[in-house]
Amino acid sequence: MNINLTIIGQAISFAIFVMICMKYVWPPITGALAERKKKIADGLDAADRAQRDLELAQEKAMSDMRKSKEEAAAVIEQANKRANQIVDEAKEKAREEANRLITAAKAEIDQEANRAKETLRAEVATLVVAGAEKILEASVDANAHAQLVEKLAAEL
């Protein structure tokens, strides 16, 4: 246990180690620690913010949904109303059309009947003339007796 040069050697190596530690060891490690601390704080902040955002978004989504439900209900009601209206209109139109068709058909039928009557009358006249000719066994002058034939035909 003698005090000798070792004491100076130890002091020198101590000083060197402290300087190396101060220059190359301490700053990077504490820097990394501080940076991580900041990162964690930022992360927690971001999480809080995200939580708040989520709540807001949920609220907004709820209100949006409620609103769109109401809108949908209104649209459906309106559509129903409109559909009923269309059906009623269609019915009305169909009825009118039917009436119109019926009237037209009736008119045509009358017309046809009249025309058939005319034709029939003409043919009957011819037949009558022919029949009379047979009966008289002589040719009758069609022109001479036209008046008579006409009268016959009108009577038929």
Added chain:
Amino acid sequence: MASSGDTLTSSEYISHHLTNLTFGYHEGTDSWRFVDTSNGIMPADFGFWAIHVDTMLWSIGLGLFFIWLFKKVASTATSGVPGSVQNFVESIVEFVDDNVNSIFHYKNALIAPLALTIFIWIFLMNLMDLVPVDWVPFIAQEMGVGYMKMVPTTDPNATLGMAFSVFFLIVYYSIKQKGVGGFLAELSFMPLGKWFLPFNLFLEVVGLLAKPISLALRLFGNMYAGEMIFILIAMLPFWAQWLLSVPWALFHILVITLQAFIFMVLTIVYLAMAHDDH
């Protein structure tokens, strides 16, 4: 025991284990040589101009290990997810940083790295105490080196070397903060006022010098005593040693950590006091 073979008395065994591998100029034989107690070349014969090769080797080796480990972590330190080594180193750095911040309230970039170096280096040097006392001296002897005291903190040179470095810093920062006059005034006019100047000066100078001395001798005394008890236990019959060496080693784990911690905290406290302006 009896690692050196032959017939070795207990006191020879103990003194062999407590002798540093001293190298220097030996006047008696007029030569540069290592210590050799069996041939009458005692460590005390070398005087001041000799060096304890084992102390220097182990302390510098352990210091380099500390720098290597921490620098490796520092160069790859990320603020992302730390690996296990980085985590370990970071927890130590944070522990030291917390201690420094709670004691030392001035801006000084030196204090925290200084405290870290003290804590880890002294811890590693103390840790060598847990290596069984005969292993390393035996290996050294097989390699032809007669003495090998592997715990640098059981050498008062090592602890005094560090303590006087701290003392130098105390004086340096006292003068830097308060000026030479302020520092001298602090030594002269406290605690009893200017009419008791010689008494004050004597008291304060003794108090100032007591700081490094107590710092060094506390660490040295604890480690030396611990080492001594390990050596004494090693002299028991081999089958009985574990009964004492295991509890003592377990207890010693506490002691080596505590001593490193005390040295660190007292250094911070002393330097904080040096910065304080009365």
